[in-house]
Each structure stands twice: as structure tokens, then as C-alpha cells.
Amino acid sequence: MTRWLTEPVPRGRVAAFRTLIYLFVAADLVLFTPWVRTRVAVPGELYQPLLIGRLLPLPTPTPAVVGVIFWALLLLALLAATGRAPRLLGWAVFALYFEWMIVAMSYGKVDHDRFGLLVALAVLPTAGRARHGDPTRTEAGGWALRVTQIAVVCTYFLAAWAKLRFGGLDWLTGSVLARAIIRRGTELADVIASVPYLLIVAQFGIVAFELASPAIFLLRKRWRLYTVGFFYSFHLVTFATITISFAPHLAAMTSFLPLERVRPLVWARRLAGRGRGPADDGPVDGAAPSAPPAPLRGGPAVAEPEPAGQ
DSSP, X not given: OHHHHTOOEEHHHHHHHHHHHHHHHHHIIIIISGGGGGGGGSXXXXXXXXXXXXXXXXXXXXXXXXXXXXXHHHHHHHHHTTTSSHHHHHHHHHHHHXXXXXXXXXXXXXXXXXXXXXXXXXXXXXXXXXXTTOOOEEHHHHHHHHHHHHHHHHHHHHHHHHIIIIITTHHHHSSHHHHHHHHHOOHHHHHHHTSTTHHHHHHHHHHHHHHHGGGGGGSOHHHHHHXXXXXHHHHHHHHHHHOOOOHHHHHHHGGGSOGGGOOHHHHHHHHHHHHSOGGGOOOOTTOOOOOOOOOOTTSOOXXXXXXXXX
């Protein structure tokens, strides 16, 4: 079990995952959860903190508190995405984002799509330093990615457990998806809803998929990647039909992917190099100048100029 939990991964993968997660945190503040800042307009007595918020001496949200969290978190997340001071910046980002989520989820609605992201933020500081493109393998980084993967799979499995715990078997045969389509469905969802019994079949399929999700750890690497692709396609269909994105969960799920192969800066340099003309290319540093091209077969030989004075 210890070998599985700490299976070494390239440091380049850890660096890429770290950059992606911290950039997502910055994007989350301005794109997905800017509404958290509006909580300060709600009377303080409506603030009912989660259990962790009751155990810790956290302040009631005010304009000053939420404003400080927002700007500090935005700045630190961008700095952490560079990979510098991974422990100091990593723990600071985790603490601030954790408080940001407590504020967001303490007014009656708790989203479960952020569990994997929070776990990723909690374990990334333990991975240590990592540079993009570094093939050296690290057990600490492997542990951080593995724990995030477990959190992602638990999100699916525990979602199915909650459905059966609170809804029972009636969740499978009820009108859960039908109500979701009525509330926030798209035109594609209307087409699907018109097919008899298809929504009931989909509800059985969703629960079966979520209950079977831990089996991904038993698959070989290639089939595991195919399964992750299926997970992403499931969320694509979900967004296309009832406009639920699960963006934080999708960001955490990249812990399954060989992110070290994705190097946008290298690709940009290659594309820029292809766009340059042959006259723009100078000799490589330290390389000998190339010899003149040989004459074409059957063509006239080019006479070399004689040295001066002869």
C-alpha cells in the first residue's frame, strides 16, 4: 500500500499540476465564485458556518474580511503558480482558499465539486520543489498526486452513497433528472427528455458509474487514461444538458494525466521557429559553421575564390 501511495512520478508532472491548480484558483476567484464577495451584503445573523467554521475562531464575513481574502488569495495564487517557495506560498493559498470556501458554503448550500481541489491544495505544499520538464522522479510528488486522485474518486463514490442514503432506490426511478432539466435544461436536454424512459436509464447509469469509479485504480495505465477521458465526457454531457460544470473537480482530475508532456512554452517556441525564415536562423551557439552546399549532380561545379596575392 505504501509503494502504491508513493509511486514516483516525474517532477515535471508535479510542476505542471501545481501551475494548473494555482492558476485555476486565481480564475475561480474572478470567474466562478466572484459571488462570494456579495455575501457581505447579507445580514450577519444569516451566516451559519460549517462545522469547521464553528470549531475554528473564524470571523463573521464583513466587507473588509472578504476583500482582504480575495486580493491576498489572488496575488498569492499567481505567485504560487510560478513554483517559487512551494511550501510557504502553498500553505498560504490553501488556508485562504479554505476560508473562502467556508464563507461561500455557510449560507445554506454546500457544493461537493470542490473536495478534490481542496485536497490538492492541502497536499501540494508537501511535494517540494519541482521544475517543468524535469524527468527526475519523486515519491513526495507521487503521494500528492495519488491523494488527489483518491479525493476525486471519493467525490464520485460518496455522491452515489448520498443518493442512495437520502433518496433510496426511489432516486433511481424518480424524476431527479426531469426536475433538473425543467430548472436549467438546454435544448439538447429537451431532446433527450422526449425519449421515453431514457432519463430513468440515465439515472441508473449515473449511480452505477459512480459506484464503480474506484475500479479505475485497478486498470492498466492506458485503460486508466481512457477511463479518465470517459469521466471528462460525462461532465461534458452534464454541462451540455443541465449546465453544471464541475470545473474545480475537473481541474483536480488532471492529477491522473501525464501533464509533463504538455509544455506550452516549448510548443510556442517551436511554432515561432517554424514561422521564421531561413535567413533569420543564425548558427547555434558553439556549433561550427555549416559547409557550403554540394553542387547538384550533373550541374556545374562552383569554383572557390583563390586567396588574395596568388
